[in-house]
Amino acid sequence: MDITILGIESSCDDTSAAVIRDRTLLSNVIASQAVHQKYGGVIPELASRAHQQNIVPVVDTALKEAGVT
Numbered sequence: 001m002d003i004t005i006l007g008i009e010s011s012c013d014d015t016s017a018a019v020i021r022d023r024t025l026l027s028n029v030i031a032s033q034a035v036h037q038k039y040g041g042v043i044p045e046l047a048s049r050a051h052q053q054n055i056v057p058v059v060d061t062a063l064k065e066a067g068v069t
Helices: 034-039 044-066
Strands: 004-009 014-021 024-032
Touching: 004 044, 014 044, 024 044, 034 044
Parallel strands: none
Antiparallel strands: 004 014, 014 024
């Protein structure tokens, strides 16, 4: 049986998505947030807004790279 897993991570300042099928990594997409560099640390409000902008494109790209429809 083929088991396909979509993993999403957005706990800090990166938005990431990965697709795994039967223990094989099919894709891993990461969008980093350079906006925090000028502040010397993560600003939660900026991170939240960037996650909202990044999540759909990151997940779409991960699914396309993995060949999942």
